Amino acid sequence: MSKVDRHVFVIGGGIYGCFVAYQIAARFPRLTVTVLEREYALFTRASSTNQGQLHMGYMYSADAELAAECVRNAELFAEHFPDAIDADVRSYYGLHRQSEIGPAAYEDFCRTLGIPLRPGGRVERGYFGSDVDAVYAGAERTFNAGRLHAAIVARLAHHGVEVRLSHPVQRIEPRNDGSVAVVLEGGRVLVGAYVYNAAFADINQLHERSQLPDVPIRREVFLHFLLDLRPAHVRAAVSVIRGPFASIMPSRFRGGHLLAAAAYRRIETSDTVALSEYIDDGRIDKICAEAVDTCSAYLPALRRAVYMGHVIGTRAAVIDPAYGETTSRVTTLLDFAGVENYHVVLGGKVGCLFEARLPALAGIRAAGL
Numbered sequence: 001m002s003k004v005d006r007h008v009f010v011i012g013g014g015i016y017g018c019f020v021a022y023q024i025a026a027r028f029p030r031l032t033v034t035v036l037e038r039e040y041a042l043f044t045r046a047s048s049t050n051q052g053q054l055h056m057g058y059m060y061s062a063d064a065e066l067a068a069e070c071v072r073n074a075e076l077f078a079e080h081f082p083d084a085i086d087a088d089v090r091s092y093y094g095l096h097r098q099s100e101i102g103p104a105a106y107e108d109f110c111r112t113l114g115i116p117l118r119p120g121g122r123v124e125r126g127y128f129g130s131d132v133d134a135v136y137a138g139a140e141r142t143f144n145a146g147r148l149h150a151a152i153v154a155r156l157a158h159h160g161v162e163v164r165l166s167h168p169v170q171r172i173e174p175r176n177d178g179s180v181a182v183v184l185e186g187g188r189v190l191v192g193a194y195v196y197n198a199a200f201a202d203i204n205q206l207h208e209r210s211q212l213p214d215v216p217i218r219r220e221v222f223l224h225f226l227l228d229l230r231p232a233h234v235r236a237a238v239s240v241i242r243g244p245f246a247s248i249m250p251s252r253f254r255g256g257h258l259l260a261a262a263a264y265r266r267i268e269t270s271d272t273v274a275l276s277e278y279i280d281d282g283r284i285d286k287i288c289a290e291a292v293d294t295c296s297a298y299l300p301a302l303r304r305a306v307y308m309g310h311v312i313g314t315r316a317a318v319i320d321p322a323y324g325e326t327t328s329r330v331t332t333l334l335d336f337a338g339v340e341n342y343h344v345v346l347g348g349k350v351g352c353l354f355e356a357r358l359p360a361l362a363g364i365r366a367a368g369l
């Protein structure tokens with residue numbers, strides 16, 4: 001292999017890209033690892049626009065594999081990032097009369113998954129409207145994205161990972177000797193022995209410029225609404241699931257609660273084109289008013305909520321080629337499209353980081369570079 005600028009380049013300075021970078025550096029300390037991030041700072045896009053929910057599988061009775069993935073990773077996340085977890089948050093789930101699963105089946109699902117569940121009492125039922133037939137308390141928590149970001153940055157530094165900000169990648173060029181050239185905007189060329197692409201929502205734009213096949217993902221632009229709720233809800237994470245889905249999650253990272261509502265969350269969706277994150281403020285106000293009005297029927301705390309702002313994000317979900325359905329499961333594609341040493345990491349739920357660890361490490365074949 002010819003001379004390389006760095007042994008490993010990781011494209012994308014989000015949570016998954018940085019996690020993969022420091023895991024490789026920790027496992028292979030003789031390798032030089034560099035993160036290339038297009039923005040002026042790390043964690044500026046999807047990594048900062050989620051609700052901060054540390055999923056344990058409660059919401060995924062329709063996707064048993066994703067639920068099991070959440071269970072596998074919850075303990076690892078708590079072990080590795082204990083300071084990021086909001087331990088005082090309590091999570092409650094309601095089954096609406098229009099939900100796609102009944103109480104008995106849901107209880108059996110949680111029992112099979114091995115996650116604790118108890119029927120809600122008078123206080124817990126008070127979080128939900130009269131159309132919610134069954135209420136439960138679970139063990140799920142939330143995480144503080146700011147503290148998680150700080151922990152990951154500290155580990156990048158500890159393991160000697162270089163971070164280059166404002167470094168947008170124009171294209172990827174495989175070389176005959178097995179190395180991979182990374183061409184930056186402006187034409188500068190960096191050569192790596194291994195390249196990991198964790199840009200996720202921007203992967204296919206890069207692939208098109210590089211004449212590589214698309215990754216089967218569906219992009220979406222989404223809205224979360226930041227609300228101030230009554231003090232009784234300060235540490236309560238409340239979700240109506242498998243029906244008219246909506247959840248309100250406390251966020252110490254942003255202050256207040258973030259509302260996500262299925263009917264109002266997805267603003268634009270595409271399998272093929274890049275989506276703009278610009279949404280007119282008037283349209284946002286209208287969508288928020290409709291979401292609060294609709295969801296307050298089964299989440300009555302919203303009737304007294306005070307609007308504080310909103311979060312706009314772009315994210316992507318992997319499409320199952322066999323069924324055409326999307327999933328939030330973590331997917332790592334080694335030697336993508338037959339390109340030796342070019343690997344694609346498709347992140348999922350934040351708490352499921354560790355699903356990417358072993359596949360990513362397996363992409364390093366020659367630690368003695």
